[in-house]
Amino acid sequence: MIAENTQTQMRKGILEYCILSIISRGEIYASDIIGELKKAQLLVVEGTLYPLLTRLKNNGLLSYTWKESSSGPPRKYYQITDEGRAVLSRLDVTWKELVFAVETSLQGRND
Amino acid sequence: MNRTIIININSIVFHIEEDAYDTLRSYMIDIKKHFGNTAESKEILEDIENRIAEMFNERIQTGRKEVINLDDVQQVIEQMGRVSDFEESEGTTLEEDVGHEQRTGQAPHVEYVGKKLMRDPDDKMLGGVCSGLAHYFGIEPIWIRILLVLFFLLGGSGVLAYIILWIVMPIAETRADKMAMRGEEPNLQNFKKSFDEETKSFSETFSGTGERIGRGARTAGNLLSGCFGLIGKMIAWIMLIFAGLNLLGLFIVYVFNMMNFFGLENPIFFPPLKVLSTNEGVIALTFGFLAIAIPFFALFFWLTRILFKTDKLNSYLSLTMFAAWIVSIVGIVYYCIAASQDFREKSTINVQKSIQPQEIYYFTEKDIRVLDASEQDSLKSKFNIQLDGQDLRNYLHRDISIYFENIDSLSQPYIQYSYSAKGKTYQLASERAHNIVYEAIQEDKTLLFPSHFLLKKNALDRDQQVTVTVYLPQGAKVVLQQEIEHKIRDISYWECRNNYPNENQQKYTEWTMTNAGLRCAQPPKPKEEEEEKEIVESEKKDSVIRIDGSNVTIEVKDNNVKINTKKEES
Incomplete structure (x- = not known):
């Protein structure tokens, strides 16, 4: 149980970081984000993404615009805000620290 | 051949098969419940609906496949993820080790979250109310039925309850309804499980007999x-x-x-x-x-x-x-x-009032409901306006008892009043007892007892009682008027009255105070009763009285008197 919990917590933080990174590359549609995340094997089901996107948007890290689609309903295209960029650069630093921390710890274990 | 339903997701129209619709609907309800009802969740739901619409759109090929079927819905759901998957990724359920069915956060009463009170058309005796209740409480329907019959035997209240429930409880018509009724709703595994079971056995029967029964139950009137x-x-x-x-x-x-x-x-x-x-x-x-x-x-x-x-x-x-x-x-x-x-504690207040000694005391009642022009006592003024018909019942109480006790022949006579009332606490009770107004009035030899007592401040009815004990010296003579008879306890007014020769006209009885209490002053009537008895007995016997000489007989039999006359034919 604790293992699962830890796994979930780890994934959760990383998932948000990845979403921000993906969006930072340019305007993108939700299902494309899903495609990327699936490719990265971070996401299993699509439904999980929407709450995350909404939360990031409500925190001012993302914004979106409606765009007509050739097949089907209009789509929401997400883009990163300046604030989002600031957060992302901070997260980049944190990630590097984390990688360092984890690698160091793992090395210590393997010795 | 399948029936299709037209739905509209985000302004796009889809034709969807009935069973697929059921699945989709229960899935959406599930998701709605999961995300709660905040502004944020509205947006999330919109996004999800949008995405579902898009996915449906991808599956539709004009001319070849225009209807969304169960397979499509299941694939879409698979792709979108079930509530349990959401929970996993959000890490909410993990603190509780119960499993996926239980949701946290917005729904603390997990057990009944999915359960709905509905009538079960598949397991019913009359309207499916009992089995619906049984599903709701998670027990066997037979117990509810037994309970209902018991209620029916106890004054028929069960029938009314049943009718009300029949009207109030909706019938579980669709599969989603039935699942909600059984409380199996929360995740999709359950739904799929139930669906698989049902498609095997249930769908064939349901479309046949089940449908007919269901329709019959829908309008109780037809039945x-x-x-x-x-x-x-x-x-x-x-x-x-x-x-x-x-x-x-x-x-x-x-x-x-x-x-x-x-x-x-x-x-x-x-x-x-x-x-x-x-x-x-x-x-x-x-x-x-x-x-x-x-x-x-x-x-x-x-x-x-x-x-x-x-x-x-x-x-x-x-x-x-x-x-x-x-x-x-x-x-x-x-x-x-x-x-x-408010009737728990009882308080009694005793008050002693001396009365002027007399050789003979007349006890009578004063009916305070009757206005007496010559009356001068203070009681009268309290009634001035209300003294009119039914009004009084709110202000007048008549729980008054009068007892007689003897005291030494040289002592001063007195009356002891015991006012008692009840209340939640002893203090309240005694406050109420203090509010009782009752006292006899002495007019020379006559002691007037008011017929009712009053409560100050228009107090509530709290079993207020007045007990009056009259202490009279031994040897005192007492005359009790008939009016006061119903207040007298301990001694029998009527037994004493029977001693008088013309008891029916006797309007008073005379008594003497002895060391054993009041004794009837009139000695008992001699003998009369015995004679009466004999007459009664002789009446009961059937007898034939013959009157000689005139050929007439009088026959008394079973309270009938028959007079026979035989005329001599000569």
Whole structure:
């Protein structure tokens, strides 16, 4: 149980970081984000993404615009805000620290 | 061949097969429940719906495949993820080790979250109410049925409850409804499981016999009029009139009782309400009215539905009514308990008042409800206006007992008054006892006892009693007037009166105080009674009296007197 919990917590933080990174590359549609995340094997089901996107948007890290689609309903295209960029650069630093921390710890274990 | 339903997701129209719709609907309900009802969740749901619409759109190929089927829906759901998957990624369930069915956060009452109170058309004796309740409480339907029969035997209340529930509880028609009813709803695994089971066995039977039964249950009227025909209709009419008259009567009683509380006094008054203050009384009366009237109303409405085939009552309205009914029953129980609490402690206050010694004392009652022009006592002024008919019952109490005790022949006679009342606490009770106003008036040899006593400050009815003990020196003579007889305890006025020669005209009895209490001064009548007895006995015997010479016989037999005359034919 604790293992699962830890796994979930780890994934959760990383998932948000990845979403921000993906969006930072340019305007993108939700299902494309899903495609990327699936490719990265971070996401299993699509439904999980929407709450995350909404939360990031409500925190001012993302914004979106409606765009007509050739097949089907209009789509929401997400883009990163300046604030989002600031957060992302901070997260980049944190990630590097984390990688360092984890690698160091793992090395210590393997010795 | 399959029936399709047209749905609209985000302004795009889809044709969807019925079973696929059920699955989709329950999935959406599931998701809605999961995300709660905040502004944020609205947006999330919109996004999800949008995405579903898009995915459906991808699956539709004009000309070849224009209908969304169960397979599509299941694939879309698979792709979108179930509630349990969401939970996993959010890490909410993990603190609780119960599993996926249990949701946290917005829904703390996990057990019944998915359960809905619905009638079960698959397992029913009459309307499926019992099995619906059983599903809801997670027990075997047989227990509910036994309970219902018990309630039916205890005054028939079960029938009313059943009818109300029949009206209030919606029938579980779709598969999603049934799952909600059984409380299996929360995640999709369950749904799929149930669906797989059902597609195997249930769908064939359901479309056949099940459908027919379901339809029959939908309108109870068909059932009743079908079975009983004309007789059933007549019974329904009689019951309808009965219920209607009852409602009318209840309403009249309610309105007039209310008028009593608001100062418009009238003879229709429900006595137990007297123990409550005006505010409480108004609420208690309303509760009582609702508790009785709602079942009658339900019966009335049900019958009109049968007889006139009118529409079902709005489910919100009927649910409100049912809730009001439960609340009023609880309210009545509360008031009963609260009122009885106010009778817990008893307090008695004793007051002694001496009376002037006389050789002979006349005891009589003064009916204070009758205005006496020559009266000068203070009691009179208190009644000036209210002394008129039924008014008085709110202010007058008549629980008065009079006892006689002897004291030394040289002592001063006196009267001891014991005022008692009840209350929640001893202090309250004694306060109430203090509010009792009652005292006898001595006019020379006559002691006047008022017929009723009063409560100061218009106090509530709390079992107030007055006990009067008259202490008279031995040897004192007492005359008891007949008016006061019903207040006298311990001694028998009537036994003494029987000693008088013309007891029916005797308006008073004379007594003497002895060391063993009051004794009847009139010695018992001698013998008379025995003679009477003999007569009675002789009457009972059948006898034939012959009167010789004139050929006439008088026959007495079984209280009949027969006179036979034989005329000599010569």
